[in-house]
Amino acid sequence: MTKAFQSRRIDVYETQGKRSGAYSSGTYAVHPYILMNYNGTYDAMFTTAHEMGHAMHSWFTQRNQPQIYGDYPIFLAEVASTSNEIILDDYLRKNAKSDAERLLLVNNALESIRGTVINQTMWAEFEKLIHHEAEQGNPLTYETMSRIYRDLVTQYFGPSFAYDEQVDGYWLRIPHFYTGFYVYKYATSYSASVALGRGILSGDAGRLNSYMGFLKAGSSDYPIDILKKAGVDMSTPRPIQDTMDLFGELLDQLEKLLNL
Numbered sequence: 001m002t003k004a005f006q007s008r009r010i011d012v013y014e015t016q017g018k019r020s021g022a023y024s025s026g027t028y029a030v031h032p033y034i035l036m037n038y039n040g041t042y043d044a045m046f047t048t049a050h051e052m053g054h055a056m057h058s059w060f061t062q063r064n065q066p067q068i069y070g071d072y073p074i075f076l077a078e079v080a081s082t083s084n085e086i087i088l089d090d091y092l093r094k095n096a097k098s099d100a101e102r103l104l105l106v107n108n109a110l111e112s113i114r115g116t117v118i119n120q121t122m123w124a125e126f127e128k129l130i131h132h133e134a135e136q137g138n139p140l141t142y143e144t145m146s147r148i149y150r151d152l153v154t155q156y157f158g159p160s161f162a163y164d165e166q167v168d169g170y171w172l173r174i175p176h177f178y179t180g181f182y183v184y185k186y187a188t189s190y191s192a193s194v195a196l197g198r199g200i201l202s203g204d205a206g207r208l209n210s211y212m213g214f215l216k217a218g219s220s221d222y223p224i225d226i227l228k229k230a231g232v233d234m235s236t237p238r239p240i241q242d243t244m245d246l247f248g249e250l251l252d253q254l255e256k257l258l259n260l
């Protein structure tokens with residue numbers, strides 16, 4: 001990371017005409033490059049950690065695998081990036097100087113599970129249901145798709161969620177649907193990262209070592225087996241359950257901080 005920071009491999013700030021967002025990319029023979037639009041905010045700090053996760057995954061993979069296995073499949077692509085976010089979040093929470101800061105961090109951690117695990121699972125289910133409609137020979141109209149979306153939001157967010165009818169068309173705003181069944185991988189990646197991140201933070205050298213093995217593995221095996229070797233078994237409900245338990249713990253902390 002120090003090397004990447006010091007050797008001009010990061011395009012840091014916004015400039016006129018520069019594309020938005022943040023990316024890490026590179027080719028097998030060259031170290032990764034990172035594009036940022038860093039603006040000094042809390043979010044930009046997390047984005048730096050996130051992109052650095054992608055870059056480290058590429059860096060270690062490319063140095064340990066032949067070119068044919070020198071990339072990683074989509075099922076693993078968001079694991080290193082979100083593991084870094086979990087480590088950063090833990091650091092910030094341990095070093096928070098006031099309850100107000102703690103409140104912000106706990107709320108942010110809850111929001112990231114909501115956005116990355118809960119919403120993406122709901123979107124994957126939305127995709128499954130609209131495919132099912134099409135398979136039945138039913139036309140996919142705005143009304144049908146919006147009704148399916150509304151039913152899901154109501155079901156996922158529960159009876160106390162105040163539903164705004166503009167939410168009906170929210171599915172229109174998600175470009176990931178152009179790549180079939182892409183979104184669920186955010187939920188699985190985040191859940192794997194919770195386990196891996198906690199393993200690293202436990203201080204257990206063996207778990208850090210198996211995480212390093214994951215960063216170096218690229219696509220040299222089936223992704224589910226690579227994660228198994230790193231210590232997370234995605235063929236069981238355990239990682240998702242642990243993530244939901246974490247959500248519950250965070251919610252308790254939020255209520256305590258707010259004196260609810």
Ligand SMILES: [Zn+2]
Pocket residue numbers: 050054077078081
């Ligand atoms: Zn990413």
